[in-house]
Amino acid sequence: MQSRITISPELREWILATTRAGHGVPEVLRLMKENGYDPRQSRGIVAEVMKLPLAALHATTGNPAPRGLRTRPPQAPEVSIDGHTIRIPVSVEAPMLRVLDGVLTEQECAELIGLARPRLQRALTVDSDGRHQVDQRRTSEGMFFTLNELPLVGRIEQRLAGLLGVPVNHGEGTQILHYLPGQEYEPHFDWFDPDQPGYGAITAVGGQRIASVVMYLNTPELGGGTAFPEIGLTVTARRGTAVYFAYESGDYSSLHAGLPVLRGEKWIATKWLRERPYRMPKKA
Numbered sequence: 001m002q003s004r005i006t007i008s009p010e011l012r013e014w015i016l017a018t019t020r021a022g023h024g025v026p027e028v029l030r031l032m033k034e035n036g037y038d039p040r041q042s043r044g045i046v047a048e049v050m051k052l053p054l055a056a057l058h059a060t061t062g063n064p065a066p067r068g069l070r071t072r073p074p075q076a077p078e079v080s081i082d083g084h085t086i087r088i089p090v091s092v093e094a095p096m097l098r099v100l101d102g103v104l105t106e107q108e109c110a111e112l113i114g115l116a117r118p119r120l121q122r123a124l125t126v127d128s129d130g131r132h133q134v135d136q137r138r139t140s141e142g143m144f145f146t147l148n149e150l151p152l153v154g155r156i157e158q159r160l161a162g163l164l165g166v167p168v169n170h171g172e173g174t175q176i177l178h179y180l181p182g183q184e185y186e187p188h189f190d191w192f193d194p195d196q197p198g199y200g201a202i203t204a205v206g207g208q209r210i211a212s213v214v215m216y217l218n219t220p221e222l223g224g225g226t227a228f229p230e231i232g233l234t235v236t237a238r239r240g241t242a243v244y245f246a247y248e249s250g251d252y253s254s255l256h257a258g259l260p261v262l263r264g265e266k267w268i269a270t271k272w273l274r275e276r277p278y279r280m281p282k283k284a
């Protein structure tokens with residue numbers, strides 16, 4: 001498991017000396033990339049060394065599109081929405097994260113699994129060109145519902161929109177994933193890397209991702225939780241519960257992983273939200 005990045009004294013000193021010598025943040029980031037640093041982590045490192053908020057650093061590295069919408073984190077102990085009482089037993093501020101108990105009813109979970117099962121395919125991830133491709137880091141099977149594809153799907157989208165204060169049309173289609181014993185989703189970020197060549201294409205519609213909601217549709221017998229290794233948190237996969245977390249691009253505290261299922265199976269529905277209205281790109 002990846003652990004929190006440690007910043008060596010040498011690197012810290014080099015960043016400070018380079019900026020003192022008059023080089024700007026973009027130049028520092030470029031040099032770090034040339035020397036093999038992961039650009040996604042470099043921003044966080046530079047922000048920390050220079051005691052700058054990450055958002056200020058994005059301004060200096062030229063993010064052309066204006067900042068879009070952000071989610072409104074629901075507050076503990078509970079929120080009532082759409083006739084459901086959603087309890088919030090765990091809150092974290094960095095990354096912004098809430099565990100949401102009772103987002104879905106048992107019946108809704110069972111119905112989603114039943115609808116998704118015949119449509120499962122080897123799960124895909126978005127590659128740097130914005131195309132969907134088989135990803136070795138993710139061994140599960142999955143499928144997507146389009147926005148408001150069925151009354152049940154639309155109802156859940158409305159519920160999440162009300163809960164997080166972001167209109168339904170900022171959501172990507174709900175994704176269902178199915179994991180068998182041994183299958184997992186290795187540590188990753190859900191935000192798109194601004195330094196990847198395909199970033200412009202991926203974010204042309206909808207902009208950057210701003211938050212994820214992972215809803216557990218069943219309770220695996222053993223394993224299968226969602227781990228946040230930077231903060232040492234593992235959320236238990238439990239039918240009807242969800243974990244919501246919000247992030248900015250470059251926020252490495254939002255690193256997370258679907259831990260291997262050890263016994264039984266695991267079904268989740270994932271909702272990714274964008275900063276601007278989003279619609280599915282047309283098939284090529």
Ligand SMILES: O=C(O)CCC(=O)C(=O)O
Pocket residue numbers: 185190212214224225226227256257258259268270
């Ligand atoms: O399976 C999990 O617990 C995490 C899933 C996830 O990270 C994702 O769908 O982006």
Ligand SMILES: [Fe+2]
Pocket residue numbers: 188189190212256
């Ligand atoms: Fe994820």
